[in-house]
Amino acid sequence: MNHGTAHQILRDTFGYSSFRGAQQSIVEHVVAGGDALVLMPTGGGKSLCYQIPALLRDGVGIVVSPLIALMQDQVDALKQLGVPAAFLNSSLDADAAREVSRLLLRGELKLLYVAPERLMTESFLSLLDRLNAGSPTPTPPPEGEGLDFPLPSGEGRREGVRSGIALFAIDEAHCVSQWGHDFRPEYRALTVLYERFPGVPRIALTATADAPTRREIIERLTLEQAQQFVSSFDRPNIRYRVTQKNNARQQFQVFLESEHPNDEGIVYCLSRKKVDETAAWLKEQGWDALPYHAGLDADARHNNQTRFLREEGVIMVATVAFGMGIDKPNVRFVAHLDLPKSMEGYYQETGRAGRDGLPANAWMAYGLGDVVSMRQMLLSGDAPEARKRVELQKLDALLGFCESTACRHQTVLRYFGEEHPGDCEQCDNCLEPVDTWDATLAAQMALSCVYRTGQRFGVAHLIDVLLGKITPKVEQFNHRQLSTFGIGKDLAQSQWSSVYRQLAAAGFINVDMETYGGLKLTAAARPVLRGEQEVWLRRDAEPAKRKTSKAERGSRLREAFAGVNEDPLWQALKAKRMELAREQGVPPYVIFHDSTLLEILNRKPQTLNEMGQISGVGQAKLAKYGDAFLQVVEDAANGV
Numbered sequence: 001m002n003h004g005t006a007h008q009i010l011r012d013t014f015g016y017s018s019f020r021g022a023q024q025s026i027v028e029h030v031v032a033g034g035d036a037l038v039l040m041p042t043g044g045g046k047s048l049c050y051q052i053p054a055l056l057r058d059g060v061g062i063v064v065s066p067l068i069a070l071m072q073d074q075v076d077a078l079k080q081l082g083v084p085a086a087f088l089n090s091s092l093d094a095d096a097a098r099e100v101s102r103l104l105l106r107g108e109l110k111l112l113y114v115a116p117e118r119l120m121t122e123s124f125l126s127l128l129d130r131l132n133a134g135s136p137t138p139t140p141p142p143e144g145e146g147l148d149f150p151l152p153s154g155e156g157r158r159e160g161v162r163s164g165i166a167l168f169a170i171d172e173a174h175c176v177s178q179w180g181h182d183f184r185p186e187y188r189a190l191t192v193l194y195e196r197f198p199g200v201p202r203i204a205l206t207a208t209a210d211a212p213t214r215r216e217i218i219e220r221l222t223l224e225q226a227q228q229f230v231s232s233f234d235r236p237n238i239r240y241r242v243t244q245k246n247n248a249r250q251q252f253q254v255f256l257e258s259e260h261p262n263d264e265g266i267v268y269c270l271s272r273k274k275v276d277e278t279a280a281w282l283k284e285q286g287w288d289a290l291p292y293h294a295g296l297d298a299d300a301r302h303n304n305q306t307r308f309l310r311e312e313g314v315i316m317v318a319t320v321a322f323g324m325g326i327d328k329p330n331v332r333f334v335a336h337l338d339l340p341k342s343m344e345g346y347y348q349e350t351g352r353a354g355r356d357g358l359p360a361n362a363w364m365a366y367g368l369g370d371v372v373s374m375r376q377m378l379l380s381g382d383a384p385e386a387r388k389r390v391e392l393q394k395l396d397a398l399l400g401f402c403e404s405t406a407c408r409h410q411t412v413l414r415y416f417g418e419e420h421p422g423d424c425e426q427c428d429n430c431l432e433p434v435d436t437w438d439a440t441l442a443a444q445m446a447l448s449c450v451y452r453t454g455q456r457f458g459v460a461h462l463i464d465v466l467l468g469k470i471t472p473k474v475e476q477f478n479h480r481q482l483s484t485f486g487i488g489k490d491l492a493q494s495q496w497s498s499v500y501r502q503l504a505a506a507g508f509i510n511v512d513m514e515t516y517g518g519l520k521l522t523a524a525a526r527p528v529l530r531g532e533q534e535v536w537l538r539r540d541a542e543p544a545k546r547k548t549s550k551a552e553r554g555s556r557l558r559e560a561f562a563g564v565n566e567d568p569l570w571q572a573l574k575a576k577r578m579e580l581a582r583e584q585g586v587p588p589y590v591i592f593h594d595s596t597l598l599e600i601l602n603r604k605p606q607t608l609n610e611m612g613q614i615s616g617v618g619q620a621k622l623a624k625y626g627d628a629f630l631q632v633v634e635d636a637a638n639g640v
């Protein structure tokens with residue numbers, strides 16, 4: 001047979017000039033019939049690892065995916081490339097499903113996306129049996145046998161049509177893990193693929209980095225013999241920043257205006273209420289913002305998600321319920337207005353930015369209030385004690401990350417057991433190294449003030465006492481008499497709040513549920529109070545300095561889109577893309593990614609041949625859209 005080589009398909013069908021990272025070895029391994037386990041970060045390019053082998057091998061590639069909402073877009077994207085593809089899930093009515101099965105049996109599909117619960121039905125499995133039987137002559141299948149719908153007679157596999165099963169791809173393979181948040185019981189039954197179709201190569205893929213999940217995937221999917229391909233989980237195009245909260249809304253507004261005035265992004269908040277309030281506030285400020293959380297009815301959720309995917313410039317304000325299965329490539333920023341629950345959560349949520357590899361921002365504002373409310377939330381849940389302890393430890397790791405003065409990329413990766421040299425130039429700490437200061441004395445004052453006031457007051461009152469303010473509360477509790485009253489006048493209010501935040505993050509103080517958020521000392525505070533332990537803290541930037549910090553200026557400069565929004569050609573290219581997308585009812589990025597439009601903008605191709613050199617323009621898209629975009633470039637040159 002001659003389907004061309006992997007490189008030809010990469011170039012002609014996908015329009016890309018070279019493989020990324022391990023893609024080529026994975027493709028070669030699977031094409032040769034090997035099983036594979038692929039660990040690659042979000043946006044790393046896992047799809048090509050099974051799509052190209054499916055195109056190179058005889059028969060159809062069966063892709064198991066739990067993300068029903070995404071299948072339509074994935075199939076649309078493949079059809080745009082000229083690849084015959086379809087999906088089968090509960091969103092199809094019986095007629096449409098029957099049509100897909102018919103195409104499948106005729107050998108007219110190269111890729112079929114299936115929901116796991118659909119795959120596991122006996123009728124679908126026996127359909128696969130038939131495909132796999134590999135009889136070279138056309139044998140009309142017995143009427144209706146093993147199927148929950150009758151087949152038109154005579155429509156078995158035709159001679160000359162390549163048939164069989166090219167491979168099984170098990171996408172989002174971490175769904176087999178009971179410990180993850182995406183556990184799907186049906187995934188555990190997928191061993192049947194190995195038992196029933198031992199000759200068909202299987203490739204399992206995930207962006208979940210940790211070793212226990214990997215072990216569970218191997219065991220649950222019987223992949224002991226599979227070759228493992230583990231990529232770096234670094235996301236170098238994402239710039240991590242953690243900002244100290246003073247007025248979160250205003251800080252966020254400055255961030256949006258200076259860095260993302262026209263971009264799509266996701267804003268994460270902890271509660272439904274805060275999601276609603278934040279979305280409403282953004283709308284008042286003139287931003288195109290939408291809310292998303294589990295409390296909205298299904299229609300509203302669906303509509304908001306569709307607008308986010310299909311339109312441009314929409315900001316999604318959401319709880320963490322939003323995001324799994326959103327593979328919109330051009331999310332330019334992810335902002336956390338509340339703390340994520342863990343490093344895993346932070347990595348996963350921020351990872352939704354910049355899947356297209358273009359520069360993106362992960363921005364977080366955080367303060368003492370977040371530490372308090374997050375601990376309260378974890379402690380007040382009904383989870384068993386052991387589980388709570390694990391969750392508190394995870395939160396502590398995240399807080400350590402927030403307060404760290406080390407390279408953020410390095411800190412994130414180290415958490416997942418990967419080394420990174422640091423100096424990434426893509427995080428706040430590298431761009432603007434943070435001072436630390438010997439805060440031993442300040443810590444002693446702060447902790448002793450907690451102790452002297454009876455371990456039941458919140459931070460506002462504690463700071464009043466340290467600063468020697470005479471407030472009604474100070475009078476009421478007679479706190480002027482305390483030895484800590486007024487001893488902290490050398491530091492400003494904001495510096496004390498930074499001290500308390502960091503002491504809480506580092507575990508010297510805890511929040512007491514019974515006293516509604518009063519601070520209490522932990523055992524770790526004792527050596528500090530006794531003068532046996534030094535405490536070094538980071539020196540927070542002054543609020544005024546922040547607006548024009550180097551990190552933010554730098555990020556404006558580095559923006560691949562710097563100035564692009566003022567360029568009429570860019571606007572014209574986007575308008576053409578939107579027009580084509582609307583005509584076909586697909587998201588704009590299914591036509592061309594931003595990175596492709598950007599290359600057209602910069603190279604201004606004048607011929608179809610030149611257009612074909614642009615990354616992301618394969619043969620099918622060149623034929624379909626080449627002329628239209630050439631016209632846009634030409635019109636702009638002529639000042640039309």
Ligand SMILES: Nc1ncnc2c1ncn2[C@@H]1O[C@H](COP(=O)(O)OP(=O)(O)OP(=O)(O)O)[C@@H](O)[C@H]1O
Binds near residue numbers: 016
């Ligand atoms: N060799 C390549 N050259 C250029 N672009 C590529 C290449 N491989 C993949 N891409 C692009 O990278 C983006 C991400 O790819 P893909 O959707 O396969 O990511 P993924 O690894 O499946 O991520 P996720 O875990 O989020 O599902 C896509 O836009 C894809 O077109």
Ligand SMILES: [Mg+2]
Binds near residue numbers: 046047171
């Ligand atoms: Mg994927």
Ligand SMILES: [Zn+2]
Binds near residue numbers: 423
């Ligand atoms: Zn760094």
